[in-house]
Amino acid sequence: MRITDVKLLGTSFDCADHGGHSHRWAFLQLETDEGLTGVGEWSCSLGGIALVAKTLQLLRADLVGEDANDIERLWHKMYRHYFSLGPRGVVTAAISSVDIALWDIKGKALNRPVYDLLGGRVRDRVLLYSHPQAGTPEEVAEDSVKQVAEGWTALKTDPFRSEVRKRMGVGPGFEIRYMEGALSAEAEETAEAVVRAMREAVGPKIEILIDAHGNFNVPTAVRLARRLTPYKLTWFEEPCPPESFDALRQIRESVEVPICVGERLFTRFDFVPIFRDRLADYIMPDVVLTGGISELKKIATMAESYYIPVSPHNPPGGPVQVTAAAHVMMTVPNFYRQEFARNYLDAHNSVITPALDIRNGCLFLSNRPGLGVELDTDFIKAHPDPDWC
Ligand SMILES: [Mg+2]
DSSP states (O other): OBEEEEEEEEEEEEEOSTTOEEEEEEEEEEEETTSOEEEEEOOOSTTHHHHHHHHHHHHHHHHTTSBTTOHHHHHHHHHTTSTTTOOTTHHHHHHHHHHHHHHHHHHHHHTSBHHHHTTOOSOSSEEEEBOOOOSSHHHHHHHHHHHHHHTOOEEEEOTTHHHHHHHHTOTTSOOOOOSSOOOOHHHHHHHHHHHHHHHHHHOTTSEEEEEOTTOOOHHHHHHHHHHHGGGOEEEEEOOSOTTOHHHHHHHHTTOOSOEEEOTTOOHHHHHHHHHHTTOOSEEOOOTTTTTHHHHHHHHHHHHHTTTOOBOOOOTTOOHHHHHHHHHHHTTOSSBOOEEOOGGGHHHHHHSEESOOEEETTEEEOOOOSBTSOEEOHHHHHHSBOTTTO
16 A cells, blocks of 8 residues: 655634634655555644644655554654754654654555554543643632533643743734743742642532643742642642753752643653653653554553553644544553543544544544545645644
């Protein structure tokens, strides 16, 4: 079964879902000479999509004519393509989308869901956590209560980011980048108010996760983690930028709150020091950034041998990312929860068929062959991404 074409599809649209959100997602269709088409995704934020699109256009010559059955060999062929520059980030995102599409094709060819090809099920549903709408402490608390009433049992927020945006003059977008790594006393006060309001609103049994988005220097991260510890956090995510494992170690040795990292770590190799040096309590690899279904399964198995739970990253990814990660988690014993923004559900369902089956804070996968979802190409083509389409 030979690969005959690699098609790239990008979409950008506003969805009048809960709170109203803009979405920018990028998908791949891998076509074969047996008429089977696999879908993949490489959504990532802040201009990354256009970079990965260019890389996929360059990798196309390596893929057309290849045997679509040879997932592992093609993974390594793409991974070693950029010999001098290295394959982290942009290239592993490109590889991820191809790898996901190849697993979709293999499932369709064998008439089995992807989770069956990865060892079979260890669970019948994938437990999720969600995000309350960002905003003032009162707004975050109000949306948290709404989501708990729908059956969500764990919620994550970044209580620092509105202040970061304001200070940088970048408006309401998701524009956070490390510079000096500090936060004003007023912003720390606001962050604690957000977390306190959430905890008081949802009570002691709902899990609360805090995402620092890698924005802080060591003393700031330590101070914030200690300040928020009384609110019984499940984890404090990416306390510092992802490049320095030494900084992460210093933070980890100074705080009691559990640490989660991994959405900006690429391939199993980046996770080696995390496990070896005991730098995190949870990991959150992203299936469309770290190397696809093949790599997520390998990273999860490595984590299993250290008794570290895996919790795949989601936003800003789209529904193919959600589904691909969920297929792996159906087969992984050491699973915590998968990330999902409940308020993006309508947007996810705008670009795929059938709709995601989400009930009581869980995603249910069907037993359809492959990933079990197809792109709504009419919708996607009607809402092209102006950045690169
Ligand atoms: Mg995060």
